[in-house]
Structure formats: structure tokens, C-alpha cells
Amino acid sequence: MMGKIAIVILRFAFGGMFFYSGLIKIRDPLQFLESVRGFRFFEHLSSLSGIEISGSPWEAWIAMGLPWLELICGACVILGIFDRGALAILCAALGAFTIAIISAWYRGLDIYCGCFGEATPVSDYRITVLQRVVMLAVGLALLFFSFRENRAKALAERA
Numbered sequence: 001m002m003g004k005i006a007i008v009i010l011r012f013a014f015g016g017m018f019f020y021s022g023l024i025k026i027r028d029p030l031q032f033l034e035s036v037r038g039f040r041f042f043e044h045l046s047s048l049s050g051i052e053i054s055g056s057p058w059e060a061w062i063a064m065g066l067p068w069l070e071l072i073c074g075a076c077v078i079l080g081i082f083d084r085g086a087l088a089i090l091c092a093a094l095g096a097f098t099i100a101i102i103s104a105w106y107r108g109l110d111i112y113c114g115c116f117g118e119a120t121p122v123s124d125y126r127i128t129v130l131q132r133v134v135m136l137a138v139g140l141a142l143l144f145f146s147f148r149e150n151r152a153k154a155l156a157e158r159a
Contacts (some may be wrong), residue, residue, distance in 0.1 A: 006147050014138055015077030018090055022071030022114050025063075033063035035114025039100050041108075067094070077142070084150070087143040094139060098132040101125065 025032040049102045064116045066098055069089065076086035103132040122128050 010138060010142055011077055014142060015074045018070045019074030021116055022067040022074060024065035030065055032114045033060060035112050036063045038111045041100055041105050084143060084146045087146060089138055091136060091139040091143060092130055094136040098129060101128055
């Protein structure tokens with residue numbers, strides 16, 4: 001019983017964090033766009049491939065679409081609707097964010113985290129990466145428990 005309460009609390013915290021994060025970014029998409037541009041990720045990819053890619057359209061798509069994805073998936077996690085899919089999407093996004101932060105750290109970029117709307121400079125990459133890894137671990141644990149709970153229900157129905 002105590003484990004189920006902890007899972008519900010984690011679901012609300014995890015889903016609520018993404019719901020709030022998405023909502024804040026939706027209210028000020030230009031601020032988030034500037035944070036996305038700070039990673040200069042598409043610029044980096046084009047130099048690796050030798051193909052000229054204009055980053056602005058891709059960055060704009062990310063800045064306009066990602067907040068809605070976070071908002072919808074966060075709501076799904078909180079409400080328990082399509083929760084496994086929402087958790088998988090959010091975990092994949094967290095993995096991508098973590099890789100992007102590590103890439104910026106490796107390239108010596110001074111980035112601003114636009115996670116919760118206000119662009120705050122990343123002062124310690126180690127702490128920022130550790131925070132993302134802990135959030136990813138929580139998301140993966142919730143995903144695991146969601147699959148386990150679904151399997152237990154399916155087995156109970158067969159019996």
C-alpha cells in the first residue's frame with residue numbers, strides 16, 4: 001500500500017513538473033526559442049555531416065512543439081491516461097535533453113536552461129546533468145511500475 005502511494009506521488013510530481021514546464025514555455029515561446037538556439041546543436045550537426053543545415057527552422061519547430069508535448073504528456077501521466085506512452089516520450093525527451101547538455105558542456109558553450117521559462121545560465125554542468133539523470137531514473141522507474149502493474153492486472157483477469 002505504501003509503495004502505491006509513493007508511485008502516485010511520484011506520478012503527480014513527475015507529470016506536474018512537465019505540465020508546468022510546458023505551460024510556462026507555451027506562454028513565452030520566444031524565450032524558449034533563445035534557449036534552444038543557445039545549444040547550437042543543428043550548427044554542430046551540419047559541421048559533422050558536411051551538409052549545410054539552417055538551424056533556425058528546426059530550432060523554431062522544437063521551441064513551438066516541445067512545450068505542447070510536455071504539457072500533454074505531463075497531463076497524461078498525472079491522469080493515468082496513455083501513461084506508458086507519455087512516460088516513454090518524456091523519458092526519451094529527458095535522454096535527448098541530457099545528451100544535448102553534455103554536448104554543450106563538451107563544446108564549451110555557455111547555455112541557458114529554459115526548462116521552466118526563465119532562461120537561467122547553467123553554472124555547473126555536473127549538477128545539471130545529475131539532475132536530468134535523476135529525473136530520467138524517476139521516469140524510467142514509473143514506466144517500469146506502470147508495465148508491471150498492467151501485467152499484474154492482465155494476469156489477474158486471466159485467473
